[in-house]
Amino acid sequence: MSARKKMTRLIQIGLSHGEKAKRLSEKGYYAEALEELDIALSAFCEQNKDGSWDNAIAGILNNIGFVSILLNKYEDAANAFLESLKIKSNLDNNDNILGTLTGLSEAYRCLCEHEAAIECIEDAFELAIALKENDIAFKLLQQYDKIERSKNRFPDMNYLAADYDEIYLPELSADISAVIRNINLKVLSPDTLKIDMVIGFPGLKNDLADIRKKWQMDSVTKYGSLYRIFPCLFLLFPQAVAEEVTDLSVVNEEETPVSSSSAYFNGNIYEPGSYHRSGPQAMPEFNSYTYCGGKGALIEWDIEANGWYHLSVEIKLEKNDKNIDLTIVLPFGSSHISKISMDPGKHETYRSLRIDAGKFYDTDINSLLNFRPENVIYSDERKLYEGSLNDIFEINADISQKYCVLSFRILC
Incomplete structure (x- = not known):
């Protein structure tokens, strides 16, 4: 009974801080959101004795990755996405892997690791085609273009001329x-x-x-x-x-x-x-x-x-x-x-x-x-x-x- 209460308390802590992180992120308070996500991750990891919360942990790691990019913490973002990818690969859930590969690609782009970024996009694109996710496949092609433009210091595809x-x-x-x-x-x-x-x-x-x-x-x-x-x-x-x-x-x-x-x-x-x-x-x-x-x-x-x-x-x-x-x-x-x-x-x-x-x-x-x-x-x-x-x-x-x-x- 006490184990069940402990689980409920930890998961409630994790869910509560996860929701708070979402609200903070929506308002642009990314540093504060990252702190909340770290608390949520710690709570879920402490409770996850049998792997039953792996999917939730992978989701939090994904969020940590995306928020870290917004804070220019690209190495931290890449590590978070890699941990999430490792967990999701063991869950054999290909749908969830697409977003993680895309995030990891963006982290590598920001680290100027262009070949690794392209490799992630290619893996995600192949998976999206196999799943018949055509809209996602199109967005992945846009991400590939973004990597090439960033690498060569070109303007993005939505470039607008300046008024000077x-x-x-x-x-x-x-x-x-x-x-x-x-x-x-x-x-x-x-x-x-x-x-x-x-x-x-x-x-x-x-x-x-x-x-x-x-x-x-x-x-x-x-x-x-x-x-x-x-x-x-x-x-x-x-x-x-x-x-x-x-x-x-x-x-x-x-x-x-x-x-x-x-x-x-x-x-x-x-x-x-x-x-x-x-x-x-x-x-x-x-x-x-x-x-x-x-x-x-x-x-x-x-x-x-x-x-x-x-x-x-x-x-x-x-x-x-x-x-x-x-x-x-x-x-x-x-x-x-x-x-x-x-x-x-x-x-x-x-x-x-x-x-x-x-x-x-x-x-x-x-x-x-x-x-x-x-x-x-x-x-x-x-x-x-x-x-x-x-x-x-x-x-x-x-x-x-x-x-x-x-x-x-x-x-x-």
Whole structure:
């Protein structure tokens, strides 16, 4: 009699905490739900002396697996599903195994164990066909597609274009090294800024024409981006500033003009290897959104193997104050900058200058990607200079940076 009361008490505890976990999970309290599920599992396991509660335990393990995925505890999720699968296999109940295999596949996807994830889907698909579960079989094909998209960092099948610009830099850009002999900023007037740059690509074995063609094709077919202009340089400003490129010229080392163009840009630039903004969720381990965000001008010119260029850009600015904020983004795997110089001109008294070197921002928070910030998004790495600015200024920067970001703040 006491054994029967003990069983009733334990099972009531398990059922009670299981129901509480369900309610908490429905409200989005996943951590609290997981705690309740652990209590329920402990109660059922203590009572399960003869295996009569195996099916209930397997069900709780399944729930633990799915909640753990929502909490980004992918290893714990995989272990829970594996334990559940072991129990269900002994029960010889194929209907119940389908959900567990699907959950295990998702856990493996999030652990970047893609082959194991595909193997689970293949086993589940074969079982679904044998059971004539056609609807489940179709969902399993969708899961297979999700694994492939996640593996290749593609958008999911329900991808919707953003209401801002997006550029996914080509993977081959990681192998491009740029050498910048000098970057010179000159204030031509209170509302006109000139940027001169001497930039070369020693060691570049091929012209960028082939990379451009492949990137333009991939931009549409793989990443959902419709951008046609190849990114060689970005000049970004705060959202409150209106800017217009009024003059652009590029010449090679023989002083021969090189074909060049500019385009308005307002959005995010993604580093190769970044997870896609609309990539399958949950985001797998060891993945992140790596990007720089802002508005301004995208500059393109024909870059040849081992080419050297003098780039000159004039930009007209409309802003509420006389201060100037400029961010230069060099979209190459490596950029070495030797010198930076600044001519404040004679039109205004610019008293101070700050120059920072940085890199693309790295985060796993998707909501930031849908946010139009007041200023440019990037990660500070190193302050190159901060001080007075009374006349023509020059520093030996001597920095090398992957996907380099340079920030200039010129204050009156």
